[in-house]
Amino acid sequence: MILTHAHLDHCGYLPKLVREGFRGDIFCSAATADLAEIIMMDSAKIQENDAEFANRHGFSKHTPALPLYGRHDAERAIGQLRPVGFGKPVDLGHGAAATFRYAGHILGAATVEVRWGGKTVVFSGDLGRYDDPITPDPEPIANADYLLLESTYGDRHHDPVAPAEALRSVIERTTARGGTVIIPAFAVGRAQELLYLLSKLKGDGALPLTLVYLDSPMATDPRSCSVATAPTTSCRRRFAAPRAPSRPTRATSRSPRPSATTACPR
Numbered sequence: 001m002i003l004t005h006a007h008l009d010h011c012g013y014l015p016k017l018v019r020e021g022f023r024g025d026i027f028c029s030a031a032t033a034d035l036a037e038i039i040m041m042d043s044a045k046i047q048e049n050d051a052e053f054a055n056r057h058g059f060s061k062h063t064p065a066l067p068l069y070g071r072h073d074a075e076r077a078i079g080q081l082r083p084v085g086f087g088k089p090v091d092l093g094h095g096a097a098a099t100f101r102y103a104g105h106i107l108g109a110a111t112v113e114v115r116w117g118g119k120t121v122v123f124s125g126d127l128g129r130y131d132d133p134i135t136p137d138p139e140p141i142a143n144a145d146y147l148l149l150e151s152t153y154g155d156r157h158h159d160p161v162a163p164a165e166a167l168r169s170v171i172e173r174t175t176a177r178g179g180t181v182i183i184p185a186f187a188v189g190r191a192q193e194l195l196y197l198l199s200k201l202k203g204d205g206a207l208p209l210t211l212v213y214l215d216s217p218m219a220t221d222p223r224s225c226s227v228a229t230a231p232t233t234s235c236r237r238r239f240a241a242p243r244a245p246s247r248p249t250r251a252t253s254r255s256p257r258p259s260a261t262t263a264c265p266r
């Protein structure tokens, strides 16, 4: 198994596969392994809680209602993760080799080139934007006999307005009339990017009187902020980081844990 990145729509079924008997290695980048651990454990806990709630209130047609998988299954899946580095071929056995390259998108995300039987197949995974404030640019793919390309937003152009400027405009307009801006955000990647942009705006002197709160059981993990070089924030705690954080290094090593999310935001 090869995992391109840790978003739940990519790693979320692994514990179920393990529960059904899959015992193979799961190759992924080191940062993806760190993130996938958090996301799979969180998903398992939610499913256990949902099953318990359904049984307590008796609204499931199943007796008893069971989770798709539990924390024990997630722990076993985590134990099968095999972190690998970027840019070097990894032996997959049976004459196949895989090379991971930066995809941008979220921490640890990779495109994966698989060579086997004289052919090259490239899986794009989810690709990030160029010039993203936090993640590295996607690396170009030199050649492939077959290219499997994810294309959630492949049919549209991104807004040419810089995200920080769009954010500043909305917040200033809303706060000027006494309003409050609520931003639903994916906890992995998008929450850290928002905090980075807000911190940068405040560091540049914009939004001087605006207080920022981050309310998320996972995105407030201080390790998640250190991953994304976001300012120090915590749930219901006043945002107090006027300095613009530095750009993070490329995701080449195991890193502190960022927070989790349930889908791919771009």
Ligand SMILES: [Zn+2]
Residues within 6 Å of the ligand: 005, 007, 105, 126, 263, 264, 265
């Ligand atoms: Zn994704």
